[in-house]
Amino acid sequence: MKFSLDIAYARQLDQQDELASFRQRFVVSAPGLIYLDGNSLGRLPVAARERLETVINHEWGDRLIRSWNEAWFTLPEQVGGKIARLLGAESDEIIVADSTSVNLFKLALSAMYAQPDRYKIVTDNLNFPSDLYILQGVCKAANGRFHDGRSPYIQIVPSADGIHGPTDALAEAIDENTALVSLSHTAFKSGYTYDMAAINELAHRAGAITLWDLSHSAGSVPVDLNGANADLAVGCTYKYLNGGPGAPAFLYVRRDWQEKLNNPISGWMGQRNLFDFGLDYKPASGLRRFLTGTPPVLSLAAIESGVDLLLEAGMDRLREKSARQSDYLIQLWQELLAPVGFRLNSPRNLEQRGSHISLGHSAGWQINQALIQEMNVLPDFRKPDNIRLGIAPLYTTFEDVWTAVNRLHAIVVQKRYENYSLASSHIT
Amino acid sequence: MKFSLDIAYARQLDQQDELASFRQRFVVSAPGLIYLDGNSLGRLPVAARERLETVINHEWGDRLIRSWNEAWFTLPEQVGGKIARLLGAESDEIIVADSTSVNLFKLALSAMYAQPDRYKIVTDNLNFPSDLYILQGVCKAANGRFHDGRSPYIQIVPSADGIHGPTDALAEAIDENTALVSLSHTAFKSGYTYDMAAINELAHRAGAITLWDLSHSAGSVPVDLNGANADLAVGCTYKYLNGGPGAPAFLYVRRDWQEKLNNPISGWMGQRNLFDFGLDYKPASGLRRFLTGTPPVLSLAAIESGVDLLLEAGMDRLREKSARQSDYLIQLWQELLAPVGFRLNSPRNLEQRGSHISLGHSAGWQINQALIQEMNVLPDFRKPDNIRLGIAPLYTTFEDVWTAVNRLHAIVVQKRYENYSLASSHIT
Numbered sequence: 001m002k003f004s005l006d007i008a009y010a011r012q013l014d015q016q017d018e019l020a021s022f023r024q025r026f027v028v029s030a031p032g033l034i035y036l037d038g039n040s041l042g043r044l045p046v047a048a049r050e051r052l053e054t055v056i057n058h059e060w061g062d063r064l065i066r067s068w069n070e071a072w073f074t075l076p077e078q079v080g081g082k083i084a085r086l087l088g089a090e091s092d093e094i095i096v097a098d099s100t101s102v103n104l105f106k107l108a109l110s111a112m113y114a115q116p117d118r119y120k121i122v123t124d125n126l127n128f129p130s131d132l133y134i135l136q137g138v139c140k141a142a143n144g145r146f147h148d149g150r151s152p153y154i155q156i157v158p159s160a161d162g163i164h165g166p167t168d169a170l171a172e173a174i175d176e177n178t179a180l181v182s183l184s185h186t187a188f189k190s191g192y193t194y195d196m197a198a199i200n201e202l203a204h205r206a207g208a209i210t211l212w213d214l215s216h217s218a219g220s221v222p223v224d225l226n227g228a229n230a231d232l233a234v235g236c237t238y239k240y241l242n243g244g245p246g247a248p249a250f251l252y253v254r255r256d257w258q259e260k261l262n263n264p265i266s267g268w269m270g271q272r273n274l275f276d277f278g279l280d281y282k283p284a285s286g287l288r289r290f291l292t293g294t295p296p297v298l299s300l301a302a303i304e305s306g307v308d309l310l311l312e313a314g315m316d317r318l319r320e321k322s323a324r325q326s327d328y329l330i331q332l333w334q335e336l337l338a339p340v341g342f343r344l345n346s347p348r349n350l351e352q353r354g355s356h357i358s359l360g361h362s363a364g365w366q367i368n369q370a371l372i373q374e375m376n377v378l379p380d381f382r383k384p385d386n387i388r389l390g391i392a393p394l395y396t397t398f399e400d401v402w403t404a405v406n407r408l409h410a411i412v413v414q415k416r417y418e419n420y421s422l423a424s425s426h427i428t
Numbered sequence: 429m430k431f432s433l434d435i436a437y438a439r440q441l442d443q444q445d446e447l448a449s450f451r452q453r454f455v456v457s458a459p460g461l462i463y464l465d466g467n468s469l470g471r472l473p474v475a476a477r478e479r480l481e482t483v484i485n486h487e488w489g490d491r492l493i494r495s496w497n498e499a500w501f502t503l504p505e506q507v508g509g510k511i512a513r514l515l516g517a518e519s520d521e522i523i524v525a526d527s528t529s530v531n532l533f534k535l536a537l538s539a540m541y542a543q544p545d546r547y548k549i550v551t552d553n554l555n556f557p558s559d560l561y562i563l564q565g566v567c568k569a570a571n572g573r574f575h576d577g578r579s580p581y582i583q584i585v586p587s588a589d590g591i592h593g594p595t596d597a598l599a600e601a602i603d604e605n606t607a608l609v610s611l612s613h614t615a616f617k618s619g620y621t622y623d624m625a626a627i628n629e630l631a632h633r634a635g636a637i638t639l640w641d642l643s644h645s646a647g648s649v650p651v652d653l654n655g656a657n658a659d660l661a662v663g664c665t666y667k668y669l670n671g672g673p674g675a676p677a678f679l680y681v682r683r684d685w686q687e688k689l690n691n692p693i694s695g696w697m698g699q700r701n702l703f704d705f706g707l708d709y710k711p712a713s714g715l716r717r718f719l720t721g722t723p724p725v726l727s728l729a730a731i732e733s734g735v736d737l738l739l740e741a742g743m744d745r746l747r748e749k750s751a752r753q754s755d756y757l758i759q760l761w762q763e764l765l766a767p768v769g770f771r772l773n774s775p776r777n778l779e780q781r782g783s784h785i786s787l788g789h790s791a792g793w794q795i796n797q798a799l800i801q802e803m804n805v806l807p808d809f810r811k812p813d814n815i816r817l818g819i820a821p822l823y824t825t826f827e828d829v830w831t832a833v834n835r836l837h838a839i840v841v842q843k844r845y846e847n848y849s850l851a852s853s854h855i856t
Contacts, residue, residue: 027489037493044489052726056480060673061455061472065465065806072673099721101695102530109569125707130696130721133709137694141537144572156707238722245488245500245725266565267529268558277811279553279584281561293527293558294666296727297673298480378493383705 003331010402013328019313019321023395026242034377034400034407038392039216039356042242047305055301072297076269077287079300082307083241083250086315087214087233088224093252095287096237096300100215100249102265103234104134104182106290107251110261111180111209111232112142112152118179118208119152124166126159126187131213135182141264152179163190163345164352171202178208185223185233186216186354189382191346193221193354197228204229209257215239218250219310220355220392222319225252232257240355240392242306247299251290258286267292309394321393322355325401329357329389332405340412345386355393358386359408366417367408374416375407431759438830441756447741447749451823454670462805462828462835466820467644467784470670475733483729500725504697505715507728510735511669511678514743515642515661516652521680523715524665524728528643528677530693531662532562532610534718535679538689539608539637539660540570540580546607546636547580552594554587554615559641563610569692580607591618591773592780599630606636613651613661614644614782617810619774621649621782625656632657637685643667646678647738648783648820650747653680660685668783668820670734675727679718686714695720737822749821750783753829757785757817760833768840773814783821786814787836794845795836802844803835 001012014020026043035043059067081091097103108121119142121135132154139152157169165187174181181203186193196212203210212233217223219240225233233252237243253261262283268274269291272282283289310318326346333344337359345358361367364385371377371387380388389404390396411417429440442448454471463471487495509519525531536549547570549563560582567580585597593615602609609631614621624640631638640661645651647668653661661680665671681689690711696702697719700710711717738746761772765787773786789795792813799805799815808816817832818824839845 027485029490035492041488041493041496043492044484049484049489052480052484056472056477057455057457060469061477062457064463064471065469065808067673068469098526098530099695099723101697101721102526102693105693105695105720113568128696129699129705129707132707133694133696133699134720136709137692140541141569141692236722245495246722246728247726248724249721264565264569265530265533266561267527267533268556268561269529271557271561275811277557279557279560281564292533292562293529293677294664294674295527296676296724298675298726298730299724300674302726380493383703 005332005335007399007402010398013398017321017398019317019393022309022313023397025309026395028395032376034404036377036379036389036391036396036400036404038396039239039388039390040380041238041245042240042306042392043395045242045305045309047308048244048302051305052298052302055298075297075300076291076295079304079307080250082304082311083218086307086310087218087252088226089252090226090255092286093255094250095290096248096250096303097291097295098248100213100234100236101130101134103249103251104131104211104213105138106263106265107211107232107234107253108135108138108180108182109141109264111211112138113264114261115179115209118177119150120177121152121154121180121182122157122170122173122178123154123182124157124159124170126165126190126192127184128188128213128215131182131184132156163192164347165192165194167194167198170199174202174206174208176206178206180209180211182211184213184216186221188216189345189386190358191216191354191356193217193352196223196230200229216354216356220322222315230254237303241303241310243303244299247303248295253287253290263290263292265292269293313394318393322391323350325391325393325396325398326353326355326357328398329391329401329405332402333359336405336409340409342408356388356390358382358388360385361387363417365422366420367411369420370411370417371407375411377404377407379404433763435827435830438826441826445749445826447745447821450737450741451825453737454823456823460804462832464805464807464817464819464824464828464832466824467648467667467816467818468808469666469673470668470734470820471823473670473733473737475736476672476730479733480726480730483726503725503728504719504723507731507735508678510732510739511646514735514738515646515680516654517680518654518683520714521683522678523718524676524678524731525719525723526676528641528662528664529558529562531677531679532559532639532641533566534691534693535639535660535662535681536563536566536608536610537569537692539639540566541692542689543607543637546605547578548605549580549582549608549610550585550598550601550606551582551610552585552587552598554593554618554620555612556616556641556643559610559612560584591620592775593620593622595626598627602630602634602636604634606634608639609636610639612641612644614649616644617773617814618786619644619782619784621645621780624651624658628657644782644784648750650743658682665731669731669738671731672727675731676723681715681718691718691720693720697721741822746821750819751778753819753821753824753826754781754783754785756826757819757829757833760830761787764833764837768837770836784816784818786810786816788813789815791845793850794848795839797848798839798845799835803839805832805835807832
């Protein structure tokens with residue numbers, strides 16, 4: 001088929017989409033809503049709603065405490081094992097626990113503890129700011145451990161254009177003092193996606209450990225943790241994994257690291273024989289040692305259904321559809337939106353792109369408001385001017401993409417954004 | 429009324445119970461089940477089931493990302509503010525976040541950071557072991573910060589009888605090197621409950637900070653954090669607060685400490701103006717600085733309904749009923765269970781007692797198994813020999829207490845426990 005600006009072309013692409021039926025596996029209660037924020041909060045899977053009904057009424061309501069043995073105690077490994085299949089890891093290399101930020105703290109600090117001769121953490125300025133804040137806390141907690149009295153610090157390598165990851169500059173920054181290289185695999189603003197294997201090799205050549213944040217790539221781009229020889233990773237489950245609002249996060253520790261690293265937030269769920277209630281902490285074998293407290297069961301149980309859908313669809317097919325959709329979006333941008341002042345704030349090279357596209361515009365915040373208030377389109381917005389359009393191939397249609405672009409175009413040519421103030425609120 | 433061993437007496441007490449109707453506010457799907465484990469997992473409130481239905485279908489399913497602004501962003505303070513009313517704190521002194529263990533880590537480490545001249549943590553051996561494990565991690569993370577090169581350490585003060593808190597020995601242990609006194613307010617095994625004001629005074633006289641774990645006292649005994657001049661506290665919401673399995677925990681920081689302490693796990697939810705996405709961590713004002721990552725919304729939202737029920741019933745009335753029920757249980761123990769080998773592993777003095785009673789027996793584990801498998805009674809068991817009978821006055825009846833005691837008696841006199849092995853499993 002030949003590209004066309006006509007909606008008929010979008011509809012044709014949808015008709016030919018072999019993953020189209022997955023949209024029905026989600027609750028889509030307002031069919032007119034164009035939801036392009038699955039990169040921030042995935043939709044509710046029908047199966048998750050059913051699972052939660054069981055967890056709430058049967059497991060909590062009827063079975064009560066017995067459900068710990070019958071259903072809940074092994075959920076962190078069970079859900080983690082499924083996420084592992086999505087991410088090219090062994091089933092005992094991923095476990096679900098806490099939030100992404102807490103997991104990052106645990107893994108980063110454990111890596112610092114394991115390398116008392118190395119005091120530098122290397123990251124970039126495309127990283128999610130929370131990761132940088134956490135690493136600041138890690139430096140503080142790791143302080144005082146270095147043979148020569150040095151204080152640990154973070155080197156933030158800047159991106160040249162704010163869009164692409166600074167791979168060459170990272171190569172220079174990673175040296176014999178580097179303990180840890182901690183990056184977002186897919187950047188939250190631009191969607192730039194690192195060549196994970198290449199960065200791991202850079203780090204390993206210098207003797208450093210890598211710690212990836214997969215929050216924007218899990219379920220959106222192919223990830224092969226083992227194949228890329230990654231050391232450590234964390235990620236969230238409420239974006240492309242459709243785990244539900246604030247659902248607990250996952251952490252990955254490659255098998256050969258599991259017995260070498262210790263959880264610095266050593267709580268009872270990571271204790272060997274926790275029901276012996278010994279007074280000394282003795283880490284459990286394997287990944288359970290990276291658990292800390294009792295997990296939030298309702299939010300944890302909801303994750304599994306979303307991951308099941310991704311496994312059923314297959315990451316290769318999902319990536320293929322996501323790529324076609326983002327290519328289509330970029331084509332539409334070039335024809336309709338670039339002429340009215342929108343910039344492409346995401347990489348053009350598909351290899352470097354996640355599953356969301358950021359469009360910049362000098363009136364970006366106002367345009368985003370008009371889109372939400374008048375146009376029934378839900379993207380999200382990241383300062384200073386990024387309108388993020390998230391493609392979730394399990395439920396995003398080509399017609400969604402067409403409609404969003406045409407409404408963005410209409411807002412600008414009709415100057416409808418002028419009705420909105422410049423002030424920004426906290427979450428959109 | 430005069431105490432009697434007859435079930436008619438228990439039924440009379442239930443008829444006179446002004447809180448009896450609260451039982452109907454919970455899902456009680458198996459009326460024959462004697463549930464005495466509300467000290468481990470509270471029952472499902474009917475209102476929580478309804479609230480979850482709304483959160484899942486309307487807030488997640490329909491409103492999607494918009495619910496962050498419409499409902500979710502302020503939930504940590506909103507639920508925390510209600511818990512504060514139960515615990516004698518101001519509404520801006522308690523916030524819901526993470527697990528009890530993670531919160532303990534955050535507050536304990538922040539207190540260590542704030543006192544670089546003091547390197548000792550004082551606790552007791554009645555404390556929940558997870559708290560001790562966490563404090564071990566805190567010592568490791570705080571290491572290297574002390575002016576004279578000392579390493580921080582934990583002094584675990586032993587209880588003389590394993591039941592009562594060692595207040596006098598604590599008074600000796602708390603000295604000018606003590607940074608932190610960290611205790612369970614109500615002990616998880618014996619139910620011993622400290623005089624919080626007295627310990628706070630001991631600590632303050634030595635210039636130390638107190639950090640209370642309220643997991644077994646929140647919702648079970650009157651707690652007056654401000655009145656007792658407590659500095660810091662944490663606690664879980666899934667026991668007497670009926671927040672649901674693994675529901676996130678709360679933390680308390682007295683107002684005058686809030687700007688002096690900093691969250692060592694500094695994540696984006698605690699950042700001032702988090703949606704500016706600045707690269708440097710700047711703590712939010714007030715308690716939000718002690719948030720870290722995105723909270724598990726389903727598990728968080730479920731907490732509120734349980735807390736509402738406690739507020740409606742009132743802690744004074746709840747304590748009064750709990751006291752009558754535990755007194756009744758102890759009377760029955762004395763008449764029926766002491767003669768067949770059961771020991772009272774909880775304080776006899778009501779002032780020192782929480783809302784659960786531990787009974788010891790040389791065949792405790794086997795008796796506990798018989799109780800669950802044959803008798804439709806659900807207590808829980810804590811090694812070596814504690815059968816914990818939890819009284820949750822919102823839904824526990826006097827007849828429940830009578831029935832449990834009579835079944836315990838029957839198991840021993842009929843030697844029904846002999847059918848069960850000595851091996852213990854992980855959670856009961």
